[in-house]
Amino acid sequence: MSEHAHGHEEHSFWRTYVFSVDHKVIGLQYLITSLLFLLFGFTLVLLMRWQLAFPGQPLPLLGRLLSPEAAPGGVIGPMFYNQLGAMHGTIMVFLGIVPLAVGAFGNYVMPLQIGAPDMAFPRMNMMSYWVYLPGGLLMLLSFLLPGGAAQSGWTSYPPLSVINPGQTMWLVSMVFLITSSLLGSLNFIVTILNMRAPGMTLGRMPVFVWAQFVTAFLLLLAFPPLEAASILQLMDRVFHTSFYMPAGLVIGGQTTPWTGGGQSLLWQHLFWFLAHPEVYVLVLPPMGIVAEIIAVNTRKPLFGYKELVGSMAFIGVMSFVVWAHHMFLSGMSTTLSNFFLVTTMIISVPSVAVLTCLILSLKGASIRFTTPMLFALAFLPLFGIGGLTGLPLGLTVTDIYLHDTYYVIGHFHYVVVTGSLIALFAGTYHWFPKWFGRKLDDRLGKIHFWGTTVAMNGIFLPMFIIGMQGQSRRLYDPTAHLHNLVGQPMHVVSTVSAFVLLIFQLPFIYNFFNSIFNGEKVDSNPWKATTLEWQCPSPPPHGNFASVPRVHRGPYEYSDPAHKDDWLPQDAEKAVAPV
Amino acid sequence: MVKALENYGWFLPVQASDFAADIDRGLIIIHWAMALIFVLWGIFFVYLLVRYRHRDGHKVERSHMSLAVSMTPDVAVLGFEILLIAVYAVPSWSRMKITVPPAEGAVQVELMAEQFNWSARYPGKDGKFGRTAPDQVDFTNPFGIVAEDPAGADDVVAVNEMRFPVDETVLVKLTSKDVIHSFFIPEFRVKQDAVPGMALPVWFKPNRVGEYELTCAQLCGVGHAIMRADVKVEDRASFDAWLASKKAAEHADAATPAAVEQW
Known part of the structure; x- marks a missing residue:
């Protein structure tokens, strides 16, 4: 790319900060938006947690602010509870973690790491954000509609989702969100294939770029089926087509307008065909982030670069043939379950390989316990718990008992919260100096780290216990079932921990916004890192690199005895230390 | 109704069908295996963190163990899973979910x-x-x-x-x-x-x-x-x-x- 195309011409305020085509500005827009959505989704679950720990008790303070239909007398009603549940899941996955992992980190960091001046299609990049934002806002605003927000779970199984209020806006909003991620994923693939700096062969790309590359393929190939499926569900709702509606439905003693001929299992297949690759969309970029941070803070090359990259690519391919392990008890052919059992067990092996490579990278290292490194290290055992607890769920026989219990909730929150989210925090502390030229405060960061990890375990560990006791998920009032009574104190532990987690996010929120303006100023490469994003100014100017970088080596050349420093940037000439 | 509370404790509920023992056996074996993996792995992890922490005069060793050795845990997990599938999951799943018993006599x-x-x-x-x-x-x-x-x-x-x-x-x-x-x-x-x-x-x-x-x-x-x-x-x-x-x-x-x- 010539200087001219990414020149330094002056732009107006609107073109610079709002409708910008610069991948860095778009990345930051995604960052702030998705963090706010995450906070909102977290607030929703706090309301649910109150009801779960103290069923039927009026919500303190907030209770009076909620509408009487949602929470009569300040007590959360069952319909509002189901809205909170569906929206918490949807917001955290589709508006929070994915846009943060891909839209924010991918957009900002990936082009820098491959030495590109911008994304391949800057306008499409801008469009992707401006389709995502209205989609997200529509999702939130659906709470204000008559009938409220969607209330059929984030999985939205018909016929329930077709007959329940609130679902129409959910579907419309999903069409926006999926369109946005499609635009983004195409852009990522083209950028990674075509925009690499000279010398940046595929085998020299940082692991984070590989993670984004695999993720982009998952987004590209898995999301369109859900977009189609959502439009079919929308038609079932609005025009009374019967894609998912079987004949002879009787609802509340009334016959229904659907002529029948549809299959409610069809939605589950289409949904999980998206939503299982989606799990790896949530997990792969965080794995990439952790790999980067471990390499920098161990001061040595990552262990098994090829094994890491190969495992991630293998996970990407396999993730398309495991979807029906969510459906062992759905009424799908039980013989077919054996196939998905086998593929599910196979996909666990590359995940073990990734964790093994990351932990073996610590061997022989000189580990610096910086704040990002603490988060990255916490990812390893906590994501490990998430992975291990997937085993009894993936195994058909034990899944008969554990399916749809709190054990499942515990499992995927260990994967996505103590796994992905922890890694995204790590990434925030790691790349903040690049984004703003200033560091996040270290002391506040450590308070945030310890409070967050302890509180997260306090929330999710009890879920394995009540799951083992057979407590089903999505219950408005767990005490309505006899077999849940013994475990009820565990809900109190979870709820108290959730509020503790909220308190420990306050230092982070303060630290984030305060450090943008008042943080300690740092140079362009404060961590002494080798990858290309640290070889340009912080924050990088429009166009990123003053001249096109030439890449001479792989991404993690730390502690090379033949070089003067303990880091050897990808684009630097090797220099012997003065004797 | 209250009497039924005796069926529940802090772990699995009482076993009341002929599938229960089989499912519980699987759950318990898998959880022991999970605990073993996590503890061994955790000890190794903590050892690495302490042994290789940054300190003055500590030198980085750039040499790595062989890739083949590093794949031991992957192979072990794969072996355990193949065993679980072959001797446990497939036969028990067939008994519980595939082979419908005859209607006569049921x-x-x-x-x-x-x-x-x-x-x-x-x-x-x-x-x-x-x-x-x-x-x-x-x-x-x-x-x-x-x-x-x-x-x-x-x-x-x-x-x-x-x-x-x-x-x-x-x-x-x-x-x-x-x-x-x-x-x-x-x-x-x-x-x-x-x-x-x-x-x-x-x-x-x-x-x-x-x-x-x-x-x-x-x-x-x-x-x-x-x-x-x-x-x-x-x-x-x-x-x-x-x-x-x-x-x-x-x-x-x-x-x-x-x-x-x-x-």
């Missing part, structure tokens, strides 16, 4: 889920279910049993309560009238979604006399949490007596609307 029950009730139908003495028709459905006749069909005359319908004789195979035909529900009796370790438009077989053999709980395990609307039924497993004689008493009570109920009509 206690047959039709179980229909709707927002937010469980209705059970037993075929009565003749062992045959009467014909049903959607236009016959009303609150006193949730299955829509056709009155003219003699096979249906002795059918017994119970709402939100069901009983099974101990040590006999029960074969359930599971349906749903409206949305997806899920049939879950924790003490039996039995679970199956009830899908509208499908009739799915569920089978189990209760092997412990007692009172248990059937709940809905799939979000089905505002009343999902209160969608439950009492399940009682008892000896054959008590079970037959219960069926007879249900039938008698049904006739008493049926007399009332007819009388009202005449009046």
Whole structure:
């Protein structure tokens, strides 16, 4: 790319900060938006947690602010509870973690790491954000509609989702969100294939770029089926087509307008065909982030670069043939379950390989316990718990008992919260100096780290216990079932921990916004890192690199005895230390 | 009702069907394996963090162990999983979910889920279910049993309560009238979604006399949490007596609307 195309011409305020085509500005827009959505989704679950720990008790303070239909007398009603549940899941996955992992980190960091001046299609990049934002806002605003927000779970199984209020806006909003991620994923693939700096062969790309590359393929190939499926569900709702509606439905003693001929299992297949690759969309970029941070803070090359990259690519391919392990008890052919059992067990092996490579990278290292490194290290055992607890769920026989219990909730929150989210925090502390030229405060960061990890375990560990006791998920009032009574104190532990987690996010929120303006100023490469994003100014100017970088080596050349420093940037000439 | 609380503690509920022991064995073996992996791995992790922490004069070793050695945990996990699949998951899954037991000799029950009730139908003495028709459905006749069909005359319908004789195979035909529900009796370790438009077989053999709980395990609307039924497993004689008493009570109920009509 010539200087001219990414020149330094002056732009107006609107073109610079709002409708910008610069991948860095778009990345930051995604960052702030998705963090706010995450906070909102977290607030929703706090309301649910109150009801779960103290069923039927009026919500303190907030209770009076909620509408009487949602929470009569300040007590959360069952319909509002189901809205909170569906929206918490949807917001955290589709508006929070994915846009943060891909839209924010991918957009900002990936082009820098491959030495590109911008994304391949800057306008499409801008469009992707401006389709995502209205989609997200529509999702939130659906709470204000008559009938409220969607209330059929984030999985939205018909016929329930077709007959329940609130679902129409959910579907419309999903069409926006999926369109946005499609635009983004195409852009990522083209950028990674075509925009690499000279010398940046595929085998020299940082692991984070590989993670984004695999993720982009998952987004590209898995999301369109859900977009189609959502439009079919929308038609079932609005025009009374019967894609998912079987004949002879009787609802509340009334016959229904659907002529029948549809299959409610069809939605589950289409949904999980998206939503299982989606799990790896949530997990792969965080794995990439952790790999980067471990390499920098161990001061040595990552262990098994090829094994890491190969495992991630293998996970990407396999993730398309495991979807029906969510459906062992759905009424799908039980013989077919054996196939998905086998593929599910196979996909666990590359995940073990990734964790093994990351932990073996610590061997022989000189580990610096910086704040990002603490988060990255916490990812390893906590994501490990998430992975291990997937085993009894993936195994058909034990899944008969554990399916749809709190054990499942515990499992995927260990994967996505103590796994992905922890890694995204790590990434925030790691790349903040690049984004703003200033560091996040270290002391506040450590308070945030310890409070967050302890509180997260306090929330999710009890879920394995009540799951083992057979407590089903999505219950408005767990005490309505006899077999849940013994475990009820565990809900109190979870709820108290959730509020503790909220308190420990306050230092982070303060630290984030305060450090943008008042943080300690740092140079362009404060961590002494080798990858290309640290070889340009912080924050990088429009166009990123003053001249096109030439890449001479792989991404993690730390502690090379033949070089003067303990880091050897990808684009630097090797220099012997003065004797 | 309160007596049933004895069935629950801080771990798995009491075992009340012939599938329970098999499922629990798997759960316990897997959790011991998980604990072992996590602890060994955790010790190694902590050792690495302490041994290789940054300090003055500490030198980085750039050499790595061989890739083959590093794959030991992957191979071990794969081996364990192949073993689990071959000797445990495939045979047990086949017994619990693929090989439907013959209807002859089994206690047959039709179980229909709707927002937010469980209705059970037993075929009565003749062992045959009467014909049903959607236009016959009303609150006193949730299955829509056709009155003219003699096979249906002795059918017994119970709402939100069901009983099974101990040590006999029960074969359930599971349906749903409206949305997806899920049939879950924790003490039996039995679970199956009830899908509208499908009739799915569920089978189990209760092997412990007692009172248990059937709940809905799939979000089905505002009343999902209160969608439950009492399940009682008892000896054959008590079970037959219960069926007879249900039938008698049904006739008493049926007399009332007819009388009202005449009046």
